[in-house]
Amino acid sequence: MKMFTQVMLIVSAVKMFFIPLYRSTDFEVHRNWLAVTHSLSMDRWYFDETSEWTLDYPPFFAWLEYALSHVAKFFDPGMLELENLNYGSQMTVLFQRLSVIFLDFLFIVSARRVSNLVSRGKLLAFLLLMSNPGLLMIDHIHFQYNGFLFGFLLYSIESMISGSHISAAIWFAVLLNFKHIFLYVAPAYAVYLLRAYCFTVSSNDGTHTAWYSFSISNLFKLGFAVISIFCLSFGPFIDQLPQVFSRLFPFKRGLCHAYWAPNFWAVYNFADKVLQYVCKRLDINVASGTAAMTGGLVQEFDHAVLPTITPGVTFVLTALSMIPALVKLWHLGADRRYRCINFIRCLVLCAxxxxxxxxxxxEKAILLIIIPLSFLSVLGEDDGKSFLVLSTVGHYSLFPLLFHRNLLPIKVLIFLTHVAIAYGNIPQLYETHYKAKYGKKRQFLSLPMLGRIESLYLYGLMVVFLYDNVLHAAWGLDKTLPFLPLMLTSVYCSIGVLYFWLTYYYYFLTFNLSKVPIFTPSTSIYEKKEK
Structure with missing residues (x-):
């Protein structure tokens, strides 16, 4: 208990030191939302356009801003005036920074609760969650509210593991009504709750056959709980739903964000630029005027050579890519110990x-993968190995968010601290099995638990870092090709993300339930739920 408290106090103290640092436009976004919800009647919240940073989160978050605004007025009432665009007094900065730190206590408590379910490595699980460099960089320097949202997610996962399916559904429904990006993992919740709560499976030991029984009452209870949350959230805005949804789902923002997320489309965009260059060298006519996608702008654009991607295409590819994992999740069997841990693995894959x-x-959405994977990393060797790769690549991909040179030592320090914690402790959990499998000696240049190719790829991040922070400017390319370092970071990191996705997907689809380390919570939890 003492160690958990010390970790919490140290991390919270570190957050305090970040208060006066650089803050992004998201700081003004949330200041404006404070002013909108405080100064206007509820029926005007989703219509106001005084600022370009219009309210585009679900209603629960709007109500949170409304509640925070009543505290904010004691710090500086000026921040609550709609016309005070880009307002940033010292008291405004102090209040908004402290509000993020205060709300983070929900994440701290939920991380503690979910870590307590682990039979070994519970302190490590808590430490990995608490020291997550992505949350530190995004929430406490760049400025956003993500920590408490992941607190809701961890509460939901903890409830699911403990067998409290209705509580898990309620926590997740509340989360969706705070930030709809968590729709990314909604399919895993839908399939698991239907399979584990609304269906039961029985087997015949003589014939090895199985049949399903369906519980109408459980489906009704589940539906009532979830629908009630959505009615509570959207009910007051029933007459404005088209306007609200137009804010929540602005499909005209383009395929990629200003900072390319390290995903398939980063590689796709890069390939299009290479093909465009090759075609010009070969005197093949191709479309020009496509520089927007490498200019860091948020807008629609057409590809020059490859087919232009529409929202419908991305939706179909996303849905199709999830189907094998969801089918596997449905057929994981009746043993809840196996189902609950593999629900989290499926959640990671859906994300x-x-x-x-x-x-x-x-690019910040990478945390939706890394946070639950942090918990999984202490539960299975393959999970731990995958975490080492993805957390390194994923957290490094967030570096461009903090582009000011004076922030370079800070982001490197918090990144390397987390890397040291992960690589110094996760391999020790599986040391006996790892040595039996690979021998006592690692390959030359290989990192703990990782092969030589994986290790060399991660070492390559140092080359990317060197080019981004030293060579690009030294070679005089910062004026002519300002977007090149960002594109290089996104494309290079996307290779690691795609590698993680393919290998972890293969692991999930092919693992042997009798051999894979599974979640082993304290017996008291199962005794309480099974009685």
């Missing part, structure tokens, strides 16, 4: 499929 193929994916 990855959405990240890899989704429309206008934000």
């Amino acid at each position: 990855t499929c959405s990240f890899v193929f989704g429309w206008h994916v934000h």
Whole structure:
């Protein structure tokens, strides 16, 4: 208990030091939302266009901003005036920074609860979650509210593991009504809750056959719980639903975000630029005027050589890529110990499929994969290995968000601290099995638990870092090709993300239930639920 408290206090103290640092436009976004919800009547929240940063989160988040605004007025009432665009007084900065730190306690408590379900490595699981460099960089420097949202997700996962399916569904429904990006993992929830709560399977030991029985009452209870949350959220805006949904799903923002997320479309865009260059060298006429996709702008554009991608294409690819994992999740059997841990694995895969193929994916969405995978990393060797690869690549891909030079030492320090914690402790959990499988000596240049090719790829991040921070400017390319370092980072990191997606998908589809390390919570949890 003492160690958990010390970790919490140290990480919270570190967040305090970040208060005066650089903040992105998201700071003004949330300040404006404070002003909108405080100064206007509810029926005007989703219509106001005083600022370009219009309210585009679900209603629960709007109500959160409304509640925070009543505290904010004691710090500086000026931040609540709609006309005070780009307002950033010292008290405004202090309040908004402290609001993120305060809400993070939901994440801390949920991380503690879910870590307590682990039979070994519970402190490591908690430490990996608490020291996540992505949350530190995005929430406490760049500025957003993600920590408490992941707190809801971890609460939902903890409830699912404990067998409280209705509680898990409620937590997740609440989460969706705070931030709809978590729709990425909704298919995993839908399939698992239907299979585990609304269907039961029985087997005949003599014939090895199985049959399903369906519970109408359980389906009704599940539907009532989820629908009630959505009615509570959207009910007050029933007359404005078209306007609300137009804000929540702005499909005209283009295929990629300003900072390319390291996914399939980053590779696709890069391939299109290479083909465009080759075609010009060969005097083949191709479309020009496509520089927007390499200019860091958020807008629609047409590819020069490859087919232009529409939102419908990304939706179909995302759905198709999820289907094998969802089918596997449905057929995982009746043993809840196996089902609950593989639900989380399927959740990770659904998040990855959405990240890899989704429309206008934000680079920050990588945390939706890394956070649950942090918990899985102490539960199985393959999970731990996959976490080492993805957390390294995924967190490094967030570096361009903090582009100011004076932030370079800070982001490197928090990144390397997390890397040291992960690589120094996760392999020790599986040391006996790893040595029996691969021998005592690792390959030359290989990192713990990783092969030589994987290790060399991760070492390549140092080359990318060197070019981005030293060579690009030294060679005088920062004026002529300003987007090149960002494109290089996105494309290089996308290779690691795609590698993780393919290998982890293969693992999930082919693992042997009798051999894979499974979740082993304390006996008291199962005794309480099974009685």
